[in-house]
Amino acid sequence: MASFNKVILAGNLTRDPELRYTPKGTAVARLGIACNRKWKSETGEMKEEVTFVDVDAFGKTAETIGQYLKKGRPILIEGRLRYDTWEDKQSGQKKSKLGVVLENFQFLDSGGGRGEGATEAPRSRPASGSTPPAAGEPADGDAPPESDDVPF
Numbered sequence: 001m002a003s004f005n006k007v008i009l010a011g012n013l014t015r016d017p018e019l020r021y022t023p024k025g026t027a028v029a030r031l032g033i034a035c036n037r038k039w040k041s042e043t044g045e046m047k048e049e050v051t052f053v054d055v056d057a058f059g060k061t062a063e064t065i066g067q068y069l070k071k072g073r074p075i076l077i078e079g080r081l082r083y084d085t086w087e088d089k090q091s092g093q094k095k096s097k098l099g100v101v102l103e104n105f106q107f108l109d110s111g112g113g114r115g116e117g118a119t120e121a122p123r124s125r126p127a128s129g130s131t132p133p134a135a136g137e138p139a140d141g142d143a144p145p146e147s148d149d150v151p152f
Helices: 059-068
Strands: 007-013 018-021 027-040 046-058 074-087 094-107
Touching: 018 059, 027 059, 046 059, 046 074, 059 094
Parallel strands: 046 094
Antiparallel strands: 007 027, 007 074, 018 027, 027 046, 074 094
């Protein structure tokens, strides 16, 4: 049976990205985005719903995100869903969550509002460089680390 795992989201960062490095030196950025949906109900009332999504980026892409993005900035991300499970240390219960592993992204604004001395952010930054990797293969330096020693 064929499968397909692709996510495209546009939203605003809910916090400054957390940039850390694995023991092997791979950059890992953890960020959160909020995606808003507005619609009119059957009664004509305007409704809004917000979905919060946790996103992980790796390698050079993580470093770029950590350098240029701050809370509130709009971003378009492309990635894949990842289901994480763990055992809560306090209660011993199994926990799980669905998140996104970033593969590509684009800045959606010009970066206005930065402080003095800030450098100009690139307009767009594909995660995989100039040539995309073969289907199913991560780009060099942009793959999740092979061990679970992510420092979060």
